[in-house]
Amino acid sequence: MAKQTFTTGQVLTAAQVTSLQQTAMLGGSASAKVASYTLVAADAGTTVSMSNASATTITVNTGLFAAGDTVTILNTGVGTCTITAGTATVSKPTNATLALVTSAGGVLYFTATGAATFLPFDVGSAAATSNANYTLINAGGTALTGAATVTVSGLSGNQKLLIYVKQASSASASSNFGLRLNADSGTMYDGIGLYTTSASSIGVEANGAAPSSYMFTLGTQGTNVANSIYAYALIDGANATGLKSIISHSNANGTAYSAYAHQGTYAGTSVISSISIFSETGNLDAGTVYVYGSGA
Amino acid sequence: MYKEKIVNAITGEETYRNYTAAEVAEVEAAIVEAAERTTEAQAKATVRASALAKLAALGLSADEIAAL
Numbered sequence A: 001m002a003k004q005t006f007t008t009g010q011v012l013t014a015a016q017v018t019s020l021q022q023t024a025m026l027g028g029s030a031s032a033k034v035a036s037y038t039l040v041a042a043d044a045g046t047t048v049s050m051s052n053a054s055a056t057t058i059t060v061n062t063g064l065f066a067a068g069d070t071v072t073i074l075n076t077g078v079g080t081c082t083i084t085a086g087t088a089t090v091s092k093p094t095n096a097t098l099a100l101v102t103s104a105g106g107v108l109y110f111t112a113t114g115a116a117t118f119l120p121f122d123v124g125s126a127a128a129t130s131n132a133n134y135t136l137i138n139a140g141g142t143a144l145t146g147a148a149t150v151t152v153s154g155l156s157g158n159q160k161l162l163i164y165v166k167q168a169s170s171a172s173a174s175s176n177f178g179l180r181l182n183a184d185s186g187t188m189y190d191g192i193g194l195y196t197t198s199a200s201s202i203g204v205e206a207n208g209a210a211p212s213s214y215m216f217t218l219g220t221q222g223t224n225v226a227n228s229i230y231a232y233a234l235i236d237g238a239n240a241t242g243l244k245s246i247i248s249h250s251n252a253n254g255t256a257y258s259a260y261a262h263q264g265t266y267a268g269t270s271v272i273s274s275i276s277i278f279s280e281t282g283n284l285d286a287g288t289v290y291v292y293g294s295g296a
Numbered sequence B: 001m002y003k004e005k006i007v008n009a010i011t012g013e014e015t016y017r018n019y020t021a022a023e024v025a026e027v028e029a030a031i032v033e034a035a036e037r038t039t040e041a042q043a044k045a046t047v048r049a050s051a052l053a054k055l056a057a058l059g060l061s062a063d064e065i066a067a068l
Helices: A014-025 B020-056 B064-066
Strands: A030-033 A047-050 A056-058 A068-077 A083-084 A089-091 A105-112 A115-120 A141-146 A149-153 A161-171 A178-179 A188-198 A202-204 A217-222 A228-237 A244-252 A259-266 A272-277 A284-294 B003-008 B015-020
Touching: A047 A056, A047 A284, A068 A083, A141 A149, A141 B003, A149 A284, A161 A178, A161 A217, A161 A272, A178 A228, A178 A244, A217 A228, A217 A244, A217 A259, A272 A284, B020 B064
Parallel strands: A030 A047, A047 A068, A056 A083, A089 A115, A149 B003
Antiparallel strands: A068 A105, A105 A115, A141 A284, A149 A272, A161 A228, A161 A284, A178 A217, A178 A272, A188 A202, A188 A259, A228 A244, A244 A259, B003 B015
């Protein structure tokens, strides 16, 4: 029930009392929106939910709310819903975001008619744009199965990305595993590396003069398909337009030697929004990739 | 048919697309290269084993061979 001024002797209906009870129990009626919306005074004490496949905004203006008013915001759509300061100011906790991904939400608490603080329900789900800690972005990891390439998208907004590949394998013996950024298969990856695929040899890779079409070799199973790959890659500058710095290490377990250590750059100028793990010669059939993001 | 699986890290939405003809050609070329690598590695291992056997036949101990 929207906020209102009650008068002496006013008789509340059962529906109004039920609504008040809901609000008192931190629920309350939801005003469903499907397009960008500017809050109005009647939204005080209610929930405004947004559902849109594309990005939307909820704008907050001054002169509509009183100190102590609250408006709950919930994004149920696939598109990010951003709480935008119109003529009012909107503050938030340092490591929170006003850009709400699917199922994210929080409470706008007005400290004055022209000032609100957004209190997110789950700070941990916020984008890491100003958070120095690494946060797992793809909850539970992404299975490296059912395809030759597995791409994890939706990674924008992170200055650093830490990619951990756990026990990746392919049904194809001696398949190489690689990493690409933004699905870019152009010759954009430079660097140097050391590798060994046997107990008696060490190789050097230097592709500065002839960049590779993928981020070096994450590893190879050798000739034993029972082997699997453990690898990590650290990308810095992922949310900027310049060169991205990349360091990666990988090892194969099992009976075949395989160890790779690389460092270099990716020359793409777009921010990193996706990473892809691929098997060169056949489908990935096991393993998980975890992607962690950091804003600092 | 080779595929790419695309998973949105935020929503969990999962979609697939088939490899393009150019990507399939890359995989097929990589398969040939991988077979060549395997053959080369096996041949090298065979030559090494043969060389070690000949050194042993000359009377060198395992430690002496390892020290070479």
